[in-house]
Structure formats: structure tokens, C-alpha cells
Amino acid sequence: MQHTYAERVNHMENSAIRELLKVTEQPHVISFAGGLPAPELFPLSEIRESYTQVLGAGDHSVLQYGTTEGYLPLREVISAQMRAKGIQAEPENIFLTNGSQQGLDLIAKLFINPGDVVLLQSPSYLGAIQTFRSYQANFKSIPTNGAGIDDIALELSIKLNRPKIIYLAPTYQNPTGTTFTIEERKAVLRIASKYGVPVLEDDPYGELRYDGSALPAIRSFSTEDEVIYLGTFSKTLAPGLRLGWIVGGKNLIDKLVVAKKGTDLHTSTLLQRATHYYLTHFNATEHIETIRQAYKVRRDLMLNELKENFFDRAIWTEPNGGMFIWLTLPERYDTLDLLPKALAGNVAYVPGAHFFVNGGGCSSMRLNFSNPTPLQIKQGIKLLANILTID
Amino acid sequence: MQHTYAERVNHMENSAIRELLKVTEQPHVISFAGGLPAPELFPLSEIRESYTQVLGAGDHSVLQYGTTEGYLPLREVISAQMRAKGIQAEPENIFLTNGSQQGLDLIAKLFINPGDVVLLQSPSYLGAIQTFRSYQANFKSIPTNGAGIDDIALELSIKLNRPKIIYLAPTYQNPTGTTFTIEERKAVLRIASKYGVPVLEDDPYGELRYDGSALPAIRSFSTEDEVIYLGTFSKTLAPGLRLGWIVGGKNLIDKLVVAKKGTDLHTSTLLQRATHYYLTHFNATEHIETIRQAYKVRRDLMLNELKENFFDRAIWTEPNGGMFIWLTLPERYDTLDLLPKALAGNVAYVPGAHFFVNGGGCSSMRLNFSNPTPLQIKQGIKLLANILTID
Structure with missing residues (x-):
């Protein structure tokens, strides 16, 4: 029996991103793609x-x-x-x-x-x-x-x-x-x-x-x-x-x-x-302070690595908080097209176009710094810079 | 600011039943209204x-x-x-x-x-x-x-x-x-x-x-x-x-x-x-068997109390399982109208009309036997029979 779904189903997300993100969950991939907290900090x-x-x-x-x-x-x-x-x-x-x-x-x-x-x-x-x-x-x-x-x-x-x-x-x-x-x-x-x-x-x-x-x-x-x-x-x-x-x-x-x-x-x-x-x-305030300190280190490290590896080849946000940095490459780059290459090079991000409802963001990407470890941040940003240079 | 809600909100339940059921949660009311398991049996x-x-x-x-x-x-x-x-x-x-x-x-x-x-x-x-x-x-x-x-x-x-x-x-x-x-x-x-x-x-x-x-x-x-x-x-x-x-x-x-x-x-x-x-x-099968035995006692007791107190004044289902008995009074009774009287008499049920989409069930009611204790079942069915006789 073939189901006949409601009209709204046609407006639901297709699973292209989901399929892609499954790849990023493989242990050898350094993922800046997710929006996950650092599990080692859970109380x-x-x-x-x-x-x-x-x-x-x-x-x-x-x-x-x-x-x-x-x-x-x-x-x-x-x-x-x-x-x-x-x-x-x-x-x-x-x-x-x-x-x-x-x-x-x-x-x-x-x-x-x-x-x-x-x-x-x-x-x-x-x-x-x-x-x-x-x-x-x-x-x-x-x-x-x-x-x-x-x-x-x-x-x-x-x-x-x-x-x-x-x-x-x-x-x-x-x-x-x-x-x-x-x-x-x-x-x-x-x-x-x-x-x-x-x-x-x-x-x-x-x-x-x-x-x-x-x-x-x-x-x-x-x-x-x-x-x-x-x-x-x-x-x-x-x-x-x-x-x-x-x-x-x-x-x-x-x-x-x-x-x-x-x-x-x-x-x-x-x-x-x-x-x-x-x-x-328990002291939830103290726990949040612990998270803050750890994430601040990771943010600073990612910003520093971006500066060292991308210097004048991209621009990026410098957020005062949260979990993400938004990186924009020159317009000739398409981050959706580049993603398979990045994944082949064992590093992942989310292409910017996904966050726009009426087009745009094609040369941007979202980078998460809360989930990867400091070592992964250092290695991953270098990998990413190499991949984007090769292109 | 007055919110303008979506059309579907007009099709959502009004809260009349919810308000009513709040009364049934008061400790002096013997409630056959809810569909709750017996909490004392939770593992x-x-x-x-x-x-x-x-x-x-x-x-x-x-x-x-x-x-x-x-x-x-x-x-x-x-x-x-x-x-x-x-x-x-x-x-x-x-x-x-x-x-x-x-x-x-x-x-x-x-x-x-x-x-x-x-x-x-x-x-x-x-x-x-x-x-x-x-x-x-x-x-x-x-x-x-x-x-x-x-x-x-x-x-x-x-x-x-x-x-x-x-x-x-x-x-x-x-x-x-x-x-x-x-x-x-x-x-x-x-x-x-x-x-x-x-x-x-x-x-x-x-x-x-x-x-x-x-x-x-x-x-x-x-x-x-x-x-x-x-x-x-x-x-x-x-x-x-x-x-x-x-x-x-x-x-x-x-x-x-x-x-x-x-x-x-x-x-x-x-x-x-x-x-x-x-x-x-853990042995979930054994746990379910414990629940079964306890609920079977309550079902049998409620059926027995209904027989003793309602004999030829109502008909009811004799379920082989589950949590509910469906009681139907002679047509002149309206269980929605009778509910305030039942609540005043410290016993509660759900009026049958709520379970019908196109009308009906006005002289019926749903009785739950899983949540009340055996003593409450004995007392509550007697209360209910007295209230319905007074009417």
C-alpha cells in the first residue's frame, strides 16, 4: 500500500542534510558540523x-x-x-x-x-x-x-x-x-x-x-x-x-x-x-561557569587558528558567546559543492545555504567550536584551509 | 496585544472537561474519571x-x-x-x-x-x-x-x-x-x-x-x-x-x-x-503479571458492585482487559447533567458524550477501575448508585 500523505509533508525537509551529517558522525571525521555541547562537561x-x-x-x-x-x-x-x-x-x-x-x-x-x-x-x-x-x-x-x-x-x-x-x-x-x-x-x-x-x-x-x-x-x-x-x-x-x-x-x-x-x-x-x-x-551557576570557561578557550583557539590558516582568504564572525563561528569565503567558492571534498579530507561543516530561506549564503559555512576538543580544532581548521587551497 | 491564532486553534478542545477533571483530583473525591494506572504498582x-x-x-x-x-x-x-x-x-x-x-x-x-x-x-x-x-x-x-x-x-x-x-x-x-x-x-x-x-x-x-x-x-x-x-x-x-x-x-x-x-x-x-x-x-513479564492480577481484582470488584447496586437499572460492559467499564443508564438520564451532582456527592466519572464525534452516548459514562483502590471502588459505586437514584 502506497500512503497518500498530507500536503504539509511536501514542505518538510528532504533528508539530504541528514544523510550528509551521518558521515560526519564517523569517528575519523573532525566535525565542526553539529551543534552539540561538549559531552565531557555534562554534570x-x-x-x-x-x-x-x-x-x-x-x-x-x-x-x-x-x-x-x-x-x-x-x-x-x-x-x-x-x-x-x-x-x-x-x-x-x-x-x-x-x-x-x-x-x-x-x-x-x-x-x-x-x-x-x-x-x-x-x-x-x-x-x-x-x-x-x-x-x-x-x-x-x-x-x-x-x-x-x-x-x-x-x-x-x-x-x-x-x-x-x-x-x-x-x-x-x-x-x-x-x-x-x-x-x-x-x-x-x-x-x-x-x-x-x-x-x-x-x-x-x-x-x-x-x-x-x-x-x-x-x-x-x-x-x-x-x-x-x-x-x-x-x-x-x-x-x-x-x-x-x-x-x-x-x-x-x-x-x-x-x-x-x-x-x-x-x-x-x-x-x-x-x-x-x-x-x-546543586550549583547550576557554577556549572555554567565551567562550561563558559571551556568554550571560551575553544572559541579563542578556533579564532586564532582561522587567523593563522585563513588570514586574508576569508572573513568570519567573532562571537561573544554561543557555539558557532560563521566563515565566509570569496564568492567563487560554493560550500555545498566543497563539502564532499572536505568530508573526504576528514573534516565537516554545515554549508551556509541551508540557513537561508530565500537564497544566499553559498560561500559561507557554519563552524561549531563547542563539541570538538582543542586538539581537533587545531587539526580541523588546518585540514579545512588545505582543502580550500587545493580547490 | 491580542494574538491572532491559526484556524486549527478553533478546532482544538475547549477546556470544559479539563476544568471538570481538576475537581476530580481533589482528595475527597473518589474518581473513576481518569485513565491512570495504579501508582503503587510502579516498579x-x-x-x-x-x-x-x-x-x-x-x-x-x-x-x-x-x-x-x-x-x-x-x-x-x-x-x-x-x-x-x-x-x-x-x-x-x-x-x-x-x-x-x-x-x-x-x-x-x-x-x-x-x-x-x-x-x-x-x-x-x-x-x-x-x-x-x-x-x-x-x-x-x-x-x-x-x-x-x-x-x-x-x-x-x-x-x-x-x-x-x-x-x-x-x-x-x-x-x-x-x-x-x-x-x-x-x-x-x-x-x-x-x-x-x-x-x-x-x-x-x-x-x-x-x-x-x-x-x-x-x-x-x-x-x-x-x-x-x-x-x-x-x-x-x-x-x-x-x-x-x-x-x-x-x-x-x-x-x-x-x-x-x-x-x-x-x-x-x-x-x-x-x-x-x-x-x-529486570523481569518485565513478571511485573506485568503483577499488574494484571491487581487490576483483575479491581475489575471483578467493580463488576460485582455494579451488579449489587445497579442490578436492573443500568447495563454495562464486562471487559476481558484494560482499564474501563462502560455503563449505560436508561435514556432519560443525561450523564453530563448528572456530573455536578456526582461531584457534589464526591464521586466522579467521564460523561459518555465526550467519546462520540457525531452525537450520542448521553446516558452513558466511562468508569475506570485501575486507579481507585478496592475500598474506593466499593464506596464509590455505592455513592454513584445513590446519586442516580435520588435524581
């Missing part, structure tokens, strides 16, 4: 202790069905963390998800009719593009002026395209690592509010800061439904847990409850209880 | 040991991102379990989900265009109705002849309604507890294949058998894409873990990978690894 023993404790307390409810919005004490801890960052959020404004990818999916499910316009940065996060695309969204991209966002272009695009939602990752963005200034953040909120378009602020990397001072979330300038904020434990604790959260107005949270109930009922009770134990019994 | 110490072991082995990959289709060794164990039940399934035919509710959602996402017809039993599982409804499906229901399914009515409905998919729970169904015979199962497959309509076979309760011999899944008569099978650990292990699976053809699994990747990337790595440990180090 394995603290998480183990957390699970052991909540499963050892004789409380059977840790394995029972739970509420769809999430375990209240955990939402309380997260709302306190949010307030400490200047984001107004009571526990009833916090909604728990299976990683922030599910936050993206639920927001797309609630907002996007086929044909609705999503306005986003160019380049933008691949996972968000794929999710919105599966709901048959149209995309319009906002020109970025090197680092942040051009407010005049944003306003013009809103006027022209009447988007349903604006998707932004203003802090240490994936794939470029670039960041909005405070003025740009305020401008985004002002313009979006003026036209009544909600902003979806995706902030997986905010805690991974290596230079400068903490930047306020766009949501911190808003107490209303103008900004929906996505957070995650994937980059600060561990992605294999699958736990993220949405900050939103109460009306939105009510809708999210209904949407998630039909999607998967609720996020694992045990996961929520163990994470709550971790956050209230 | 707490074995699950604890499983998490402690996989987090204690020094393998950091238990907390890293994982593959979307799921952890291969766990898919191998599940495929062996499926084969032991006569279902042809290699590991590549197994796809892991966050409970079988996510299986329902992903299948609906892949198959249902707005307006597509879903054919289902009448009554049918509320969670499936809600999920399909959120994808703007239309419903046609198949008359059930008391217990199973009428093959003539099924064929007629397929001819008339050209459904996109047929959703069935043939074994100890929620809400009625009724079951298809082997002949009915074979007839469903024959008719569905004849018209090229895939069957979605939902089987959360198959292992909870109290009488008679094991019934083969409809999928066991098919090796192709004609039947998509949904399984779950929620009823045999614990629902708070959130782990289920889909059995399907390779083409379907490929589509599921793309759909789930955009939905939440993958199911928790740690959860999968710990469940694999549990299944390979």
Missing part, C-alpha cells in the same frame, strides 16, 4: 544523584501522569531565574516543553495557517525554518547589518509582508554567533508592537557568554504578549534530557496547554522532578 | 536502579543529543517483543515516541489535510479525537455491534466517505473495554486493504488481559504499510516516563523521522537508555 554525577533521590523517596507520583503545563515547583524555579534576568514571569507564565524545539513547534501550530508569513533573520536557525515550513509558512527575511538588525528594514518588511510572527535569536545566534545591541532590541519591540506582530525570541545560548556583559532579552522590555520567549536546559545542563520552556502571557499558556495535550499530553514527570532536584540541590 | 526501585546504572557507567553520551528514530538497542528489544506477539517488525520498523499520544499526533501530522475524513469507532478514545480534530479532520464513525465492528457497515462507510485513515483500538478499547474477535480483525484488514485505506491500530491495553487468551493485533496479519501500530510503556511500566512506539513500513518511518525532527528533535536519550536497561535487566 553526570549530579544528574545521577538527582534521579536516584527522586526515585528513592518512595513517592510513586514521580512516575505518574502529570499536568500539561508542567510541574509547578519547577516552573517556580524557572520563573525566579527569568526574573533574575529581568524577564517578568510568574510561574503561570512558564510552560514546559521537550526542549525548545517543541516550543517552536507548538508556537507554529498555534499561529501558522498555510501561507502565513514568518519574518526571520537571514541567515536563521535551520530547525526553526524546518518547523515553520512543515506548517506551510512563507518566509520573508530581514537583512542583517553585519551584526544585529536594521530597524528601518524591519519596519518596511512588516509593512510590506504583514507577517504573522517575527522569529529572532538576538543573542549569539545560530548560525552566525552575532548579537543585537540593546538599542536594536528596543527597536524590535517598538516596531513589532506598533504593528501588532508578536516576536518569538529564541534564546538557547544566552548563558554561554565569553566576553562583555549580559544582554537583556527583548522579552525583558515587555510584560505583555508582545514577546514569546523560548528557553532550554539543552545548552546549560544536557540536551539528552529534552527540557525547555516557553515564557508567555496567560492566554497563550492556556492555548499551549490544549495544543500540547493533543501533541504528547505532557513532558516526562520524572524528568521534571529530577531537574527540579538538580536545580535546588 | 520504582527497578527504574531507580536503571537510571542509577546508566548514569553511573561514565558514559556521557546518555545525556547527549540522540537519533530521531530512537536508540537502536531499545528498538531491537521492542522489535523482538513485537515479533513474539506475531507482529512482523525489524528494528528499522520501530520508531520511538513520547508516549503513544505523540504517535497519534505524528500520524495525524503526516496524513491529515484539513477536511480529510478519519473513520473511527463510536465511541472512541478522546485523546485521538482531540488530536485529529486539531488537524481539522472530519469524522465519520463506524457503528459497533455491541462488542466489535460490523464489517458491512465498515465497507459501506469507506465507500461513502473515502477516509484518509481508519483509527481503531481493537483490544480492550478506551472507553468501552470491548474487543474485536479474530474474524473481525481479519475483516478490517481485508476491507481496508481492498480500498487502500491505512488502519491506525492503537494498542495501549493489549497486555492488560484478565480473561481469555491473547488476541493477535490486526498488524500481525499484515507485513506491509496497511496497518500502523501504536504501542506504549505507559500502562505496563509507567506513564510519567513518556515512552511509546510506532510500528510501520520503512517509508513511513522515514517520514516520521522528518516530522519528529521538526517537532522535538528526538525522545530523551536518558529515558531510552534507562528503559533499555530496565527491559534487559
Whole structure:
């Protein structure tokens, strides 16, 4: 029997990238392609202790069905963390998800009719593009002026395209690592509010800061439904847990409850209880500081290796945080065409074109520095420079 | 800012039932309303040991991102379990989900265009109705002849309604507890294949058998894409873990990978690894036998109490397995109207009308016997009988 799928299936990602990335998982390949944290930094023993404790307390409810919005004490801890960052959020404004990818999916499910316009940065996060695309969204991209966002272009695009939602990752963005200034953040909120378009602020990397001072979330300038904020434990604790959260107005949270109930009922009770134990019994701040120091070393090393090996043959971003550097070669290079050659030379990256919805990025690539070891960074960038020279 | 949601939000469940069920969670209410397992039977110490072991082995990959289709060794164990039940399934035919509710959602996402017809039993599982409804499906229901399914009515409905998919729970169904015979199962497959309509076979309760011999899944008569099978650990292990699976053809699994990747990337790595440990180090069959024995006592007790307290004032199903009894009062009763009175009298049920897509079930109710204790069953059925007499 041949299945006849729904129309939206035609808008889902083809698996070319997935097939390619499987190659990068082979042990002899130095991969700058993934977006993975360094596994050796996971707080394995603290998480183990957390699970052991909540499963050892004789409380059977840790394995029972739970509420769809999430375990209240955990939402309380997260709302306190949010307030400490200047984001107004009571526990009833916090909604728990299976990683922030599910936050993206639920927001797309609630907002996007086929044909609705999503306005986003160019380049933008691949996972968000794929999710919105599966709901048959149209995309319009906002020109970025090197680092942040051009407010005049944003306003013009809103006027022209009447988007349903604006998707932004203003802090240490994936794939470029670039960041909005405070003025740009305020401008985004002002313009979006003026036209009544909600902003979806995706902030997986905010805690991974290596230079400068903490930047306020766009949501911190808003107490209303103008900004929906996505957070995650994937980059600060561990992605294999699958736990993220949405900050939103109460009306939105009510809708999210209904949407998630039909999607998967609720996020694992045990996961929520163990994470709550971790956050209230261990020093998460100290752990994040450990990650920061390690990633800063890797970022500095990659920037240095790029300088030594590419000097005047490419340009690249110098991110203050996050996991990625965005490298752009002269226009005659096509990073999609070059990838098989790189893989044959045992080094991998993600071609830039994947992050653009309306073309572009063909001579760029995304390089990850959080997962490879310092030695791999040194070797891999040299390999990459040699391959690109041979071409 | 007022949000403008997508059209599908208008098709999502209103929260009347949810508000009602919150009342049933109050400790003084004896609730037959939920569909919860008995928490005191959860294998707490074995699950604890499983998490402690996989987090204690020094393998950091238990907390890293994982593959979307799921952890291969766990898919191998599940495929062996499926084969032991006569279902042809290699590991590549197994796809892991966050409970079988996510299986329902992903299948609906892949198959249902707005307006597509879903054919289902009448009554049918509320969670499936809600999920399909959120994808703007239309419903046609198949008359059930008391217990199973009428093959003539099924064929007629397929001819008339050209459904996109047929959703069935043939074994100890929620809400009625009724079951298809082997002949009915074979007839469903024959008719569905004849018209090229895939069957979605939902089987959360198959292992909870109290009488008679094991019934083969409809999928066991098919090796192709004609039947998509949904399984779950929620009823045999614990629902708070959130782990289920889909059995399907390779083409379907490929589509599921793309759909789930955009939905939440993958199911928790740690959860999968710990469940694999549990299944390979503890005696799951023995544990299920313990649950069976306890639930059989509760079912027998509820049936007995119904006989003593309702004798000729109602009819009810006598399920051979599962978690539910379906009670039908004389037509003049409306179980939706009666519910506030029942709650005031400290006993709760789910009104039958909720399980019907095109009207009906007004004088019926669903009664759960797995979650209440034997004492609560005795007291609660008496309370219910008194309330219905007073009316």
C-alpha cells in the first residue's frame, strides 16, 4: 500500500542534510558540523544523584501522569531565574516543553495557517525554518547589518509582508554567533508592537557568554504578549534530557496547554522532578561557569587558528558567546559543492545555504567550536584551509 | 496585544472537561474519571536502579543529543517483543515516541489535510479525537455491534466517505473495554486493504488481559504499510516516563523521522537508555503479571458492585482487559447533567458524550477501575448508585 500523505509533508525537509551529517558522525571525521555541547562537561554525577533521590523517596507520583503545563515547583524555579534576568514571569507564565524545539513547534501550530508569513533573520536557525515550513509558512527575511538588525528594514518588511510572527535569536545566534545591541532590541519591540506582530525570541545560548556583559532579552522590555520567549536546559545542563520552556502571557499558556495535550499530553514527570532536584540541590551557576570557561578557550583557539590558516582568504564572525563561528569565503567558492571534498579530507561543516530561506549564503559555512576538543580544532581548521587551497 | 491564532486553534478542545477533571483530583473525591494506572504498582526501585546504572557507567553520551528514530538497542528489544506477539517488525520498523499520544499526533501530522475524513469507532478514545480534530479532520464513525465492528457497515462507510485513515483500538478499547474477535480483525484488514485505506491500530491495553487468551493485533496479519501500530510503556511500566512506539513500513518511518525532527528533535536519550536497561535487566513479564492480577481484582470488584447496586437499572460492559467499564443508564438520564451532582456527592466519572464525534452516548459514562483502590471502588459505586437514584 502506497500512503497518500498530507500536503504539509511536501514542505518538510528532504533528508539530504541528514544523510550528509551521518558521515560526519564517523569517528575519523573532525566535525565542526553539529551543534552539540561538549559531552565531557555534562554534570553526570549530579544528574545521577538527582534521579536516584527522586526515585528513592518512595513517592510513586514521580512516575505518574502529570499536568500539561508542567510541574509547578519547577516552573517556580524557572520563573525566579527569568526574573533574575529581568524577564517578568510568574510561574503561570512558564510552560514546559521537550526542549525548545517543541516550543517552536507548538508556537507554529498555534499561529501558522498555510501561507502565513514568518519574518526571520537571514541567515536563521535551520530547525526553526524546518518547523515553520512543515506548517506551510512563507518566509520573508530581514537583512542583517553585519551584526544585529536594521530597524528601518524591519519596519518596511512588516509593512510590506504583514507577517504573522517575527522569529529572532538576538543573542549569539545560530548560525552566525552575532548579537543585537540593546538599542536594536528596543527597536524590535517598538516596531513589532506598533504593528501588532508578536516576536518569538529564541534564546538557547544566552548563558554561554565569553566576553562583555549580559544582554537583556527583548522579552525583558515587555510584560505583555508582545514577546514569546523560548528557553532550554539543552545548552546549560544536557540536551539528552529534552527540557525547555516557553515564557508567555496567560492566554497563550492556556492555548499551549490544549495544543500540547493533543501533541504528547505532557513532558516526562520524572524528568521534571529530577531537574527540579538538580536545580535546588546543586550549583547550576557554577556549572555554567565551567562550561563558559571551556568554550571560551575553544572559541579563542578556533579564532586564532582561522587567523593563522585563513588570514586574508576569508572573513568570519567573532562571537561573544554561543557555539558557532560563521566563515565566509570569496564568492567563487560554493560550500555545498566543497563539502564532499572536505568530508573526504576528514573534516565537516554545515554549508551556509541551508540557513537561508530565500537564497544566499553559498560561500559561507557554519563552524561549531563547542563539541570538538582543542586538539581537533587545531587539526580541523588546518585540514579545512588545505582543502580550500587545493580547490 | 491580542494574538491572532491559526484556524486549527478553533478546532482544538475547549477546556470544559479539563476544568471538570481538576475537581476530580481533589482528595475527597473518589474518581473513576481518569485513565491512570495504579501508582503503587510502579516498579520504582527497578527504574531507580536503571537510571542509577546508566548514569553511573561514565558514559556521557546518555545525556547527549540522540537519533530521531530512537536508540537502536531499545528498538531491537521492542522489535523482538513485537515479533513474539506475531507482529512482523525489524528494528528499522520501530520508531520511538513520547508516549503513544505523540504517535497519534505524528500520524495525524503526516496524513491529515484539513477536511480529510478519519473513520473511527463510536465511541472512541478522546485523546485521538482531540488530536485529529486539531488537524481539522472530519469524522465519520463506524457503528459497533455491541462488542466489535460490523464489517458491512465498515465497507459501506469507506465507500461513502473515502477516509484518509481508519483509527481503531481493537483490544480492550478506551472507553468501552470491548474487543474485536479474530474474524473481525481479519475483516478490517481485508476491507481496508481492498480500498487502500491505512488502519491506525492503537494498542495501549493489549497486555492488560484478565480473561481469555491473547488476541493477535490486526498488524500481525499484515507485513506491509496497511496497518500502523501504536504501542506504549505507559500502562505496563509507567506513564510519567513518556515512552511509546510506532510500528510501520520503512517509508513511513522515514517520514516520521522528518516530522519528529521538526517537532522535538528526538525522545530523551536518558529515558531510552534507562528503559533499555530496565527491559534487559529486570523481569518485565513478571511485573506485568503483577499488574494484571491487581487490576483483575479491581475489575471483578467493580463488576460485582455494579451488579449489587445497579442490578436492573443500568447495563454495562464486562471487559476481558484494560482499564474501563462502560455503563449505560436508561435514556432519560443525561450523564453530563448528572456530573455536578456526582461531584457534589464526591464521586466522579467521564460523561459518555465526550467519546462520540457525531452525537450520542448521553446516558452513558466511562468508569475506570485501575486507579481507585478496592475500598474506593466499593464506596464509590455505592455513592454513584445513590446519586442516580435520588435524581
